[in-house]
Amino acid sequence: xxxxxxxxxxxxxxxxxxxxxxxxxxxxxxxxxxxxxxxxxxxxxxxxxxxxxxxxxxxxxxxxxxxxxxxxxxxxxxxxxxxxxxxxxxxxxxxxxxxxxxxxxxxxxxxxxxxx
Numbered sequence: 001x002x003x004x005x006x007x008x009x010x011x012x013x014x015x016x017x018x019x020x021x022x023x024x025x026x027x028x029x030x031x032x033x034x035x036x037x038x039x040x041x042x043x044x045x046x047x048x049x050x051x052x053x054x055x056x057x058x059x060x061x062x063x064x065x066x067x068x069x070x071x072x073x074x075x076x077x078x079x080x081x082x083x084x085x086x087x088x089x090x091x092x093x094x095x096x097x098x099x100x101x102x103x104x105x106x107x108x109x110x111x112x113x114x115x116x
C-alpha cells in the first residue's frame with residue numbers, strides 16, 4: 001500500500017527467502033533498494049546475493065562484499081552489518097579464491113562486530 005516503505009520490501013523478501021524463492025527475494029530487495037538504501041535492506045541483499053546463481057560466482061560474491069560495505073558505511077556502529085561483511089569475505093575466500101587478505105578482512109570485520 002506504500003511503495004516507498006523499504007521495510008515492507010525487506011519483510012516480503014524475508015518471507016520469499018523462507019520459502020526458498022531466492023530469485024524473487026533478490027528482485028524484491030532490488031526494488032526496495034531503488035526506493036531507499038537502508039542498512040537492513042543492504043544486509044539482506046548481501047546475504048541473498050550469496051545464495052542466488054543469476055550472476056557468475058565471482059560477480060555475485062564481489063557484489064555481496066560491496067553491498068555489505070555499503071551497509072557498514074551507513075552505520076559504522078552496527079555490529080550486524082559488520083558481521084554480514086565478515087561473512088561476505090569468508091564466502092569469497094572459500095568459494096572463489098583462497099586469498100589470505102580476504103580472511104584477514106573477515107577477521108577484522110568480525111572483531112568489529114563483536115566489539116560493538
